[in-house]
Amino acid sequence: MADETKPAAPANFKVTIDNITIDVAPGTTILNAARQIGGDVTPPAMCYYSKLQGSGGKCRTCLVEVAAGSTADPRPMPKLVASCRTTVMDGMVVKNITSERVKDARAGVVEFLLLNHPLDCPICDQAGECHLQDLGYEHGKEGTRYEFKRRTFEREDIGPYIQLHMTRCILCYRCTYVADQITNKRVHGVLDRGDHAEISTYISKAIDNDFSGNMIDVCPVGALTDKTFRFKNRVWFTKPVDAHRECTTPGCCGKTTLWLRGDDVYRVTARKDEWGEVQSYDGKTGWICNTCRFDKKKTSDWVIEGPTKISRHSVISQGHYVGMVKPHETVQKVMGGRDPKLLMNIHDVSEVNPDK
Numbered sequence: 001m002a003d004e005t006k007p008a009a010p011a012n013f014k015v016t017i018d019n020i021t022i023d024v025a026p027g028t029t030i031l032n033a034a035r036q037i038g039g040d041v042t043p044p045a046m047c048y049y050s051k052l053q054g055s056g057g058k059c060r061t062c063l064v065e066v067a068a069g070s071t072a073d074p075r076p077m078p079k080l081v082a083s084c085r086t087t088v089m090d091g092m093v094v095k096n097i098t099s100e101r102v103k104d105a106r107a108g109v110v111e112f113l114l115l116n117h118p119l120d121c122p123i124c125d126q127a128g129e130c131h132l133q134d135l136g137y138e139h140g141k142e143g144t145r146y147e148f149k150r151r152t153f154e155r156e157d158i159g160p161y162i163q164l165h166m167t168r169c170i171l172c173y174r175c176t177y178v179a180d181q182i183t184n185k186r187v188h189g190v191l192d193r194g195d196h197a198e199i200s201t202y203i204s205k206a207i208d209n210d211f212s213g214n215m216i217d218v219c220p221v222g223a224l225t226d227k228t229f230r231f232k233n234r235v236w237f238t239k240p241v242d243a244h245r246e247c248t249t250p251g252c253c254g255k256t257t258l259w260l261r262g263d264d265v266y267r268v269t270a271r272k273d274e275w276g277e278v279q280s281y282d283g284k285t286g287w288i289c290n291t292c293r294f295d296k297k298k299t300s301d302w303v304i305e306g307p308t309k310i311s312r313h314s315v316i317s318q319g320h321y322v323g324m325v326k327p328h329e330t331v332q333k334v335m336g337g338r339d340p341k342l343l344m345n346i347h348d349v350s351e352v353n354p355d356k
């Protein structure tokens with residue numbers, strides 16, 4: 001018998017995004033409805049992060065066109081709206097990649113995001129997994145119209161583990177939400193306004209609390225990078241594997257991705273989902289502590305589960321082989337059993353970028 005005291009669950013809303021119709025729960029944002037469809041229909045999101053309360057509404061990369069507001073009021077919305085902050089209505093019709101206005105506006109947003117950006121991808125550790133780089137390739141132009149000197153900042157040291165490159169920051173605020181919501185002590189934030197706004201620590205205090213490393217994982221660009229990995233390797237030369245350990249830090253899930261080269265652990269990160277966000281386990285976000293991230297750099301510290309699933313479109317998948325068996329060495333075979341003496345390891349003679 002139905003429980004009459006229990007209020008009936010509200011009926012789902014029908015929303016159509018780029019001609020694909022789905023049912024979603026009331027209160028769902030357009031962005032999350034699009035994520036349920038997946039693929040190219042999903043707008044890019046540089047500041048929204050589903051695991052961080054209050055995130056979104058800063059970067060404007062997720063703008064979409066609402067061609068019909070709802071079944072009750074089918075008038076279009078006059079301006080493009082931020083899909084991460086706009087909830088769906090029943091009968092809403094949304095255009096993302098099917099809208100020329102959206103494509104044009106997004107190209108404009110990318111141009112603004114890159115206005116002061118140093119475009120230093122060739123030496124940036126985020127290259128290969130940078131959402132701004134992807135956005136630039138998808139919507140950017142090869143030239144710039146900007147004629148003025150790019151904005152620069154005083155160099156700021158924010159502690160032993162995290163490198164801050166303020167010129168790459170897009171002020172998405174994600175790292176400040178991590179500090180507010182995940183660590184027990186936020187010592188940094190966005191200081192000043194407008195053109196002068198910057199991420200900074202108060203009175204140059206180092207960010208040294210247990211979960212501060214998660215700021216690196218949420219930063220969509222190369223503004224916050226891992227000092228223990230800095231300049232050591234390119235991500236596409238490393239092999240990511242899923243691993244776990246029994247971590248005793250309260251709040252740490254102990255589930256990570258190890259970025260290996262041979263048997264050396266070059267970097268440890270939280271595991272990411274298809275949207276580039278930290279994955280959840282049992283309803284909880286899989287944040288990891290600084291001990292797992294920065295101190296456990298031996299394969300013997302971890303139980304390795306197997307290769308991390310990487311999108312086939314990602315440059316990281318270039319050096320990714322499935323299974324734990326290394327490919328057979330074939331040089332000797334093609335040289336009739338002789339050792340390849342002419343092939344030498346550059347690291348034997350050069351101190352630049354040593355492989356250890």
Ligand code: SF4
Pocket residue numbers: 168169170171172173174175176199215218219220221223224
């Ligand atoms: S440092 Fe990174 S995460 Fe923090 S506001 Fe800048 S871009 Fe966002």
Ligand code: FES
Pocket residue numbers: 044045046047048056057058059060061062063082083084085
């Ligand atoms: S992701 Fe919506 S405004 Fe940034």
